[in-house]
Amino acid sequence: MERSGTWAETLLTFIQRYPGVHLREIRRRLGIPIGTLDYHLYRLGRQGLVSVRMQGGYKVCFPETLIGEGPPIPEPDKVLIALLRQPVPRAILLQLYLEGPASPQSVGAAVGASGPNLSYFLKRLEALGALDREGAPGQRVVRLIDAKRIHEILLRYPPLPESAIDRFVRFWSELHP
Amino acid sequence: MDFSTWTNAAFAAVAVFGLVLFGLSLLALRRAPSPRMGLVASGFLVVALQGIVIGVLLFAGGASPDLLLFLSAVFEVVLLVVLFAATLVR
Numbered sequence: 625m626e627r628s629g630t631w632a633e634t635l636l637t638f639i640q641r642y643p644g645v646h647l648r649e650i651r652r653r654l655g656i657p658i659g660t661l662d663y664h665l666y667r668l669g670r671q672g673l674v675s676v677r678m679q680g681g682y683k684v685c686f687p688e689t690l691i692g693e694g695p696p697i698p699e700p701d702k703v704l705i706a707l708l709r710q711p712v713p714r715a716i717l718l719q720l721y722l723e724g725p726a727s728p729q730s731v732g733a734a735v736g737a738s739g740p741n742l743s744y745f746l747k748r749l750e751a752l753g754a755l756d757r758e759g760a761p762g763q764r765v766v767r768l769i770d771a772k773r774i775h776e777i778l779l780r781y782p783p784l785p786e787s788a789i790d791r792f793v794r795f796w797s798e799l800h801p
Numbered sequence: 802m803d804f805s806t807w808t809n810a811a812f813a814a815v816a817v818f819g820l821v822l823f824g825l826s827l828l829a830l831r832r833a834p835s836p837r838m839g840l841v842a843s844g845f846l847v848v849a850l851q852g853i854v855i856g857v858l859l860f861a862g863g864a865s866p867d868l869l870l871f872l873s874a875v876f877e878v879v880l881l882v883v884l885f886a887a888t889l890v891r
Contacts, residue, residue, distance in 0.1 A: 792825055793833045796841050799888050 631656060632664045639674050640687040642784055643697055644706035647676070647683035649784065679706050680748075704752045705781050712737050713745045714783060717754060717774050725767035728757070809859050816852025823849050840887035844880055851876035 638654060639645060651661055665685065668674040675686050684706040686697060697705065708714045715735035720726065723734070732742040746766060749755050754774060757764050768774050786794070826842035855873055858864040 789825065789828050789832055793829045793838065796829070796837060796887070797833065797835070799837075 631660060632668060635661070635664050636668055636673055636687070639685045640690055642709070643686050643690075643781060644684050644702065644709050645784065646706075646709060647685065649709070650685065653784065653787070677702075679703060682706075684709070700753075701777060704749075704754060705777065707745075707748060707752065708777070708781065709783070710745075711783070712741060713749055714778070716742075716745060716749065717768070718778060720755060720766060720768050721771055721774055721778065725765045728764055728766055731766055805859070809856060812852050812856035812859060814852070816849055816856055819845055819847075819849030819852050835890075837887050837890045840883055840890060844883040844887060847876055847880045847883060851880070 634654060635650070635656065638650060647661070647665075650656065651658060654661075656664075665674065665676055669676060672688055675688060676683055677686070678684075686702055686706075688696070690696070708717070712735060716731055716737070719731055719734045726734075728742060728746060731737075731746075732739070735742075737745070746755070746757065750757060753769060755766055755768050757766050759765050823842060823845040826838065826845050830838045830842050851873065854876075855869060858869060858872070
């Protein structure tokens with residue numbers, strides 16, 4: 625059990641390491657009771673060290689100061705970074721960066737996303753200016769608008785590491801004929 | 802140590818690792834509820850039960866080797882059926 629005196633420090637370091645992380649994920653990863661978490665987020669917010677915003681129905685947290693000498697996160701990137709905390713949109717951008725433009729169907733097959741789920745994230749990423757869809761319906765091709773920017777974001781803001789339970793779930797969930 | 806002590810220790814290890822993996826699979830089931838994960842949890846429960854039941858019988862003594870082998874085989878069959886089903890579940 626973490627001592628209450630170090631919760632704020634632990635929380636700030638975690639948010640600095642994983643900007644855009646969802647509140648629920650912080651609670652799950654750090655095991656902070658929700659009341660304690662709310663209290664420390666409020667205090668860190670008052671000190672100008674973190675900001676909390678609502679996005680897509682989730683509370684997401686950003687550091688106002690980064691670890692080291694990094695520049696502050698540009699405001700337009702924040703929404704995209706928070707979205708990339710979810711595995712499907714991150715996998716979509718990574719797939720398009722590595723393999724180049726492709727049809728939505730092949731992107732969906734590569735990242736293991738179903739139709740409505742894939743369509744939702746493609747629309748969100750398109751609205752954020754990360755990708756666009758060209759061509760007539762049925763012959764659409766998805767491509768990154770600014771591959772260099774996406775590459776930088778993917779590298780600078782890595783995903784949260786998988787926990788043992790995440791690995792366990794993934795291993796058994798992927799087993800099917 | 803003689804051979805029977807090693808056998809006791811081996812089944813105790815089966816029970817301990819089975820229980821640990823059963824606990825992990827329960828946490829996974831809570832994280833991602835699905836029939837597959839339920840079957841996986843049941844499989845690890847069977848492993849733990851095998852270790853406990855055979856271990857206790859070995860420790861208590863008196864059980865014939867035939868009975869122990871038969872019980873062990875039953876647990877193995879149940880485990881394989883459960884894992885077979887878990888692998889086939891979509």
